[in-house]
Amino acid sequence: MVGFLKRLFNLGSRPIDYQEARDLAAHEDPMVRAELASRTDVKPEILYFLAEDSDVTVRRRVATNQSSPPQADLLLSKDEDLIVRQGLAEKISRLAPGLTPHEQDRLRRLTYETLDTLARDQVDKVRIILAETLRDVADAPPDVIRRLARDAEIAVSAPVLQYSPVLSDEDLLEIIGTGPIPGALSAISRRSTVNMRVADAIAGTDDEDAICQLLGNPSAQIREETLDRLIDRSVDIESWHKPLVQRPQLPGKAANKLARFVAANLLESLAKRNDLEPDAAVAVAAIVRRRLDEIGKEGVEKSEAHRATDENAALIRAQQMRFQNKLDESTIDTALSGGDNAFVMAALSVLAGLTLPVVRKTVDTQSVKGIVAVSWKAGLSVSFCEQLQLKLLRLPSSRIMRGKAGEYPLQPPEMEWQLEFLSD
Numbered sequence: 001m002v003g004f005l006k007r008l009f010n011l012g013s014r015p016i017d018y019q020e021a022r023d024l025a026a027h028e029d030p031m032v033r034a035e036l037a038s039r040t041d042v043k044p045e046i047l048y049f050l051a052e053d054s055d056v057t058v059r060r061r062v063a064t065n066q067s068s069p070p071q072a073d074l075l076l077s078k079d080e081d082l083i084v085r086q087g088l089a090e091k092i093s094r095l096a097p098g099l100t101p102h103e104q105d106r107l108r109r110l111t112y113e114t115l116d117t118l119a120r121d122q123v124d125k126v127r128i129i130l131a132e133t134l135r136d137v138a139d140a141p142p143d144v145i146r147r148l149a150r151d152a153e154i155a156v157s158a159p160v161l162q163y164s165p166v167l168s169d170e171d172l173l174e175i176i177g178t179g180p181i182p183g184a185l186s187a188i189s190r191r192s193t194v195n196m197r198v199a200d201a202i203a204g205t206d207d208e209d210a211i212c213q214l215l216g217n218p219s220a221q222i223r224e225e226t227l228d229r230l231i232d233r234s235v236d237i238e239s240w241h242k243p244l245v246q247r248p249q250l251p252g253k254a255a256n257k258l259a260r261f262v263a264a265n266l267l268e269s270l271a272k273r274n275d276l277e278p279d280a281a282v283a284v285a286a287i288v289r290r291r292l293d294e295i296g297k298e299g300v301e302k303s304e305a306h307r308a309t310d311e312n313a314a315l316i317r318a319q320q321m322r323f324q325n326k327l328d329e330s331t332i333d334t335a336l337s338g339g340d341n342a343f344v345m346a347a348l349s350v351l352a353g354l355t356l357p358v359v360r361k362t363v364d365t366q367s368v369k370g371i372v373a374v375s376w377k378a379g380l381s382v383s384f385c386e387q388l389q390l391k392l393l394r395l396p397s398s399r400i401m402r403g404k405a406g407e408y409p410l411q412p413p414e415m416e417w418q419l420e421f422l423s424d
Contacts, residue, residue: 021046030055037061044069056081063088070114077117082125089118089129112141119147127156135159142166149175154183161187169198176201185210194220203230208237215243224251231257238263245270252280259287267292271312278316285313314346315356322350329384336391344392351378358422366393368401370422373415376408 051072234240362370375385382403
């Protein structure tokens with residue numbers, strides 16, 4: 001028998017003729033028939049014959065054979081053996097693109113019918129294989145995709161609901177409107193594109209997790225009115241707060257509302273947003289600061305949150321004043337004398353064309369040469385530079401770097417080097 005199987009394997013070097021294949025298909029040893037069922041050069045009618053073999057190993061080989069005819073696949077889709085159906089599901093779903101129930105080609109229609117039969121299989125594993133394989137196939141059979149999307153098992157429906165480009169907005173809206181199984185709406189909310197109609201439908205449900213997923217999806221198109229309603233509902237739903245605070249292009253009105261009730265750990269993120277209109281940013285910063293004072297958080301967290309809030313509002317104010325040609329040395333001196341260091345640093349940042357972190361680093365490290373370079377870059381006088389060293393850096397008089405005859409104490413190349421060093 002071993003010798004016979006070796007000869008059968010060696011036939012792979014040449015096509016097997018029809019009569020020889022018929023003889024092997026009727027061989028009494030199932031191993032011979034199984035090896036024949038694995039070959040891709042066997043006539044379709046031989047493989048169809050083997051699809052009805054009494055030995056399950058033979059049928060499993062036919063099910064996974066890419067050359068088996070659609071008639072054999074349809075027959076095996078109803079096989080009593082689970083592994084036969086699983087193997088067939090893996091193979092047939094890879095052949096799905098381009099198939100529709102209206103194909104005139106009889107063989108293709110048979111293949112479609114096989115897919116439809118597998119999509120109705122009572123064993124979850126078979127349907128899961130189909131769903132995972134077809135989930136991102138753009139031209140998968142629509143009826144099969146719709147059936148999988150409505151499956152009673154979330155492991156089957158979720159991949160299709162989240163990824164399938166075959167599902168139209170009308171399909172999704174119908175599914176949402178029928179009260180689908182738990183997890184289905186969350187899968188839809190995670191789609192790469194969720195348009196306004198679908199987003200509105202999800203937002204109108206009571207599924208908190210699905211809405212949380214929707215809010216956390218930056219590609220979800222949520223209308224301002226819908227977002228406003230969700231913010232009103234979110235006061236007592238803490239899981240929505242973070243995705244709301246992090247929503248892209250958050251309207252000023254929405255940010256203002258959120259600042260009034262989100263937890264302290266989210267207030268800093270809200271205050272740091274740079275996509276708000278200037279007036280809205282200032283208003284939000286004021287609310288955040290007041291709430292932090294009311295909360296009374298102690299330690300580093302409060303300090304950092306306060307500083308972020310102050311600096312963000314100060315930077316916006318400095319930018320506005322620069323635009324209005326009102327940002328000058330006199331204005332900065334008034335802020336410096338009043339202890340408004342956040343505005344002083346913001347003004348230096350705007351006038352010198354440096355980032356705020358660079359200016360803050362200069363101040364935090366009490367860099368004498370650094371503040372001289374920043375002041376020079378901002379176009380401020382030497383005498384005011386000395387005031388910055390005294391009041392902003394809080395240096396003793398003995399450490400002040402003073403200029404002579406109105407000239408800065410450092411040469412321009414050295415000051416440029418200082419700025420490059422601080423920016424690294």
